[in-house]
Amino acid sequence: MSWFKRVKEGILTRTEDKKETPDGMWYKCEECKQATPTRALEENCWVCPHCEYHKQIGSYEYFQLLFDGHEWRELDRDLISGNPLNFTDTKDYVSRIKATREKTNLNDAIRVAFGEVEGEELVVACMDFKFIGGSMGSVMGEKISRAIDFSLKYSVPLLVISKSGGARMMEGALSLMQMAKISAKLNLLSQQKIPYFSLMTDPTTGGVTASFAMLGDLNFAEPNALIGFAGPRVIKETIGKDLPEGFQRAEFLLEHGFLDFIVPRGELKAKLASLIRLFEK
Amino acid sequence: MAEPLDFEKPVFELEQKLEEVRHMAEEKHLDTTDMAAKLEEQILELKKQIYGNLTRWQRVQLSRHPERPYTLDYIQNICDEFHEFHGDRNFKDDKAIVGGLGKIGQQTVMVIGQQKGRDTKSRQYRNFGMPNPEGYRKALRLMKLAEKFGKPIICFIDTPGAFPGLEAEERGQGEAIAKNLMDMAVIEVPIICIVIGEGASGGALGIGIGNRIYQLENTWYSVISPESCSSILWRSWDHKQEAAEALKLTAEDNLELGIIDGIIPEPLGGAHQDPQEVYRNVREQIRKDIKYLKTKTPDKLVAHRIAKFSAMGVFEELPHEEHHGEATSNGSHKKASED
Ligand SMILES: [Zn+2]
Numbered sequence: 001m002s003w004f005k006r007v008k009e010g011i012l013t014r015t016e017d018k019k020e021t022p023d024g025m026w027y028k029c030e031e032c033k034q035a036t037p038t039r040a041l042e043e044n045c046w047v048c049p050h051c052e053y054h055k056q057i058g059s060y061e062y063f064q065l066l067f068d069g070h071e072w073r074e075l076d077r078d079l080i081s082g083n084p085l086n087f088t089d090t091k092d093y094v095s096r097i098k099a100t101r102e103k104t105n106l107n108d109a110i111r112v113a114f115g116e117v118e119g120e121e122l123v124v125a126c127m128d129f130k131f132i133g134g135s136m137g138s139v140m141g142e143k144i145s146r147a148i149d150f151s152l153k154y155s156v157p158l159l160v161i162s163k164s165g166g167a168r169m170m171e172g173a174l175s176l177m178q179m180a181k182i183s184a185k186l187n188l189l190s191q192q193k194i195p196y197f198s199l200m201t202d203p204t205t206g207g208v209t210a211s212f213a214m215l216g217d218l219n220f221a222e223p224n225a226l227i228g229f230a231g232p233r234v235i236k237e238t239i240g241k242d243l244p245e246g247f248q249r250a251e252f253l254l255e256h257g258f259l260d261f262i263v264p265r266g267e268l269k270a271k272l273a274s275l276i277r278l279f280e281k
Numbered sequence: 282m283a284e285p286l287d288f289e290k291p292v293f294e295l296e297q298k299l300e301e302v303r304h305m306a307e308e309k310h311l312d313t314t315d316m317a318a319k320l321e322e323q324i325l326e327l328k329k330q331i332y333g334n335l336t337r338w339q340r341v342q343l344s345r346h347p348e349r350p351y352t353l354d355y356i357q358n359i360c361d362e363f364h365e366f367h368g369d370r371n372f373k374d375d376k377a378i379v380g381g382l383g384k385i386g387q388q389t390v391m392v393i394g395q396q397k398g399r400d401t402k403s404r405q406y407r408n409f410g411m412p413n414p415e416g417y418r419k420a421l422r423l424m425k426l427a428e429k430f431g432k433p434i435i436c437f438i439d440t441p442g443a444f445p446g447l448e449a450e451e452r453g454q455g456e457a458i459a460k461n462l463m464d465m466a467v468i469e470v471p472i473i474c475i476v477i478g479e480g481a482s483g484g485a486l487g488i489g490i491g492n493r494i495y496q497l498e499n500t501w502y503s504v505i506s507p508e509s510c511s512s513i514l515w516r517s518w519d520h521k522q523e524a525a526e527a528l529k530l531t532a533e534d535n536l537e538l539g540i541i542d543g544i545i546p547e548p549l550g551g552a553h554q555d556p557q558e559v560y561r562n563v564r565e566q567i568r569k570d571i572k573y574l575k576t577k578t579p580d581k582l583v584a585h586r587i588a589k590f591s592a593m594g595v596f597e598e599l600p601h602e603e604h605h606g607e608a609t610s611n612g613s614h615k616k617a618s619e620d
Binding site for chain 2: 078083084085089090107138167169173174175176178181184186187188206207211215227230239247248257258
C-alpha cells in the first residue's frame with residue numbers, strides 16, 4: 001500500500017470526469033425488453049433490475065465501477081497498432097484501425113489502469129469489445145505484458161477483465177504469439193507470489209480463453225457469460241447438431257470445473273477487495 | 282502416385298510423356314536417349330520454375346499433401362530407438378497427439394507431435410490431427426517427465442487446429458492449451474519445435490513454446506487457416522488464396538516477422554518427393570541445437586523462452602507530447618506523464 005499512498009497526492013491521481021447521464025434517457029433490456037431509466041441502470045452497475053441481464057460495458061465503466069472515488073491512472077495508453085503484415089481484406093488494416101480509433105475514442109481493444117479498490121491497490125487490464133470485437137493483437141499483448149511488469153515492480157495484484165472474440169486475424173501469426181507472450185510472462189507473477197485474477201465476461205472466446213483468461217490464480221465470470229475456445233457456430237457446424245441449452249455459459253463452465261465462482265457485477269468490487277486481503281502477504 | 286495438385290499438372294504431364302518415351306524405347310528397341318534427356322531437362326526446368334515461385338496458397342496445399350511425412354514418420358526415421366507412451370493419466374489417450382522417449386545417437390529425447398492419418402480409417406482414428414484437451418494434457422505430462430530426467434524435448438507441429446467439439450469444450454480445450462503455454466515456458470530442459478505441415482492457431486501453439494522454432498520450407502503457421510479467414514473476413518469460402526496472401530503464413534514470412542528461428546529446406550516439389558533428405562535435414566538441425574542448448578543452464582533456458590516470446594509483437598508508441606494533458610476519451614482522459 002505504501003507506494004501508492006506516498007505518491008498518490010502527486011502525479012498519480014487522475015480523475016476521469018464522470019460521464020453525466022442525462023435525465024430522461026431509457027434503456028431497453030436486450031433480454032427481457034423492459035425499459036429502465038439509464039441512470040438507474042448505471043446505478044445498478046449496468047445490470048437490468050428486472051432480469052439481472054448484464055449489459056455489455058467497456059473499460060471506462062469497469063474502471064468507474066471498481067476504483068475508489070472514480071480515480072485511476074491509465075498506463076501505456078499511447079500504444080497503437082502497427083501494420084506488420086500490410087494486411088488487406090475488404091479494407092486495409094491501417095484504415096480499419098484509424099476508423100475504429102476515431103469512432104470509439106480508444107487506442108486499442110484493451111486499457112490498463114492502476115488504482116484502489118476499497119483501499120487495496122490493483123492493476124486492472126480491461127478489454128473493450130467495441131474495438132474490433134475486443135480482438136487481441138500486438139498492442140493487447142504488450143499492454144498486458146507491461147501491466148505484469150508494473151505489478152511486479154510495485155507488488156500489486158493484477159486483474160484482467162476479458163471480453164473478446166479472440167486473436168486479431170489482421171496481425172496473423174503475431175496475434176497468435178500474443179497468447180504465448182502473456183502466458184509465458186504470467187510465470188513471473190507466479191514466481192513473485194503476486195495474485196493474478198481473471199474475470200471473464202460476455203463473450204470470452206478463442207485465443208483469449210486458450211491463454212491468459214484461463215490462467216488466473218482464480219478464474220471467475222459474470223453470470224451467463226459466453227466462454228469457450230471454439231465459437232458456438234463452429235462447434236455446431238462440426239458436430240452437425242444443435243447445442244444444448246446453456247452450453248459454454250459461465251454456469252456450464254463452473255459445473256465442469258473451470259471457474260472458481262460466478263460473481264454478479266454488483267458484487268464484484270467487494271469480492272475483489274476481500275480476495276486481495278485474503279492473499280495479502 | 283497421388284493426384285497431382287492443380288499447379289503441378291504440367292510437371293506430371295511431362296513426366297508421363299517421359300514414361301511413355303522410355304516404355305517405347307524398351308518395347309521397340311529404339312534409341313530415345315536424346316529425347317528422354319531433353320524431356321528430363323524440360324521437367325527440371327519446369328519444376329524449378331513452378332516450385333521456385335510458389336504462391337502462399339500453393340505452399341498451404343503442399344503442407345497438406347497426402348503423401349507428406351507425418352510425426353510418426355519423422356520419429357521412425359530420425360530416432361534410432363523409440364518407445365511411445367500413452368494417456369493423460371486423467372481421462373484418456375488422445376490419438377491425435379503422440380509422444381514418447383527415443384534416442385538420436387546417444388542422446389535420449391522426448392518427442393511429441395500431432396499425428397494425422399493416411400487413409401479414411403486412420404484419419405478418423407487420429408481425428409484428422411485435431412487434438413482434444415487430453416492430448417494437450419498428455420503432451421504436458423510427457424514434457425514434465427522429460428524435465429524431471431533432464432531430457433530435451435522435440436515437438437512436431439502438424440494440425441489443422443484443436444478439435445472444436447462439444448466434449449472438447451466440456452473438458453476445457455481452452456484451459457488445456459492455456460496451461461501448456463504457461464507451463465512449457467518454464468520447462469527446465471531445451472525445447473525444439475518444428476512445424477512439419479500445418480500450424481493452425483492455438484492448436485499448434487499448444488505444443489509450440491520452444492527455445493528454437495522452425496518451419497519446414499513448405500508449411501504454414503498462423504492464427505487461422507486461409508479458408509476460415511476467408512469465411513470470416515470476406516464472408517465466403519472463395520477467397521482462400523487472397524486470405525493466404527494476406528495472412529503471410531509461410532516459413533519465409535514468419536522468419537521475417539521474428540516468429541521462427543529458421544527454415545528447414547525440403548527437396549524440390551515438397552517433403553514427400555524425397556523424405557529421406559528431409560529426415561536428414563531435420564535430424565541434423567535437432568542434433569546441432571541440442572548440442573548448443575545443452576550448454577545452457579535450466580535458468581537460462583527458461584529466461585530465454587520467456588524473453589523470446591515477450592519480444593514478439595509489432596506496435597507503435599505515440600509520442601507522449603501528443604497526449605500530454607490532452608482530453609481524449611469521453612472528453613475526460615488525461616495522460617499521466619511522469620514515466
Ligand atoms: Zn432485463
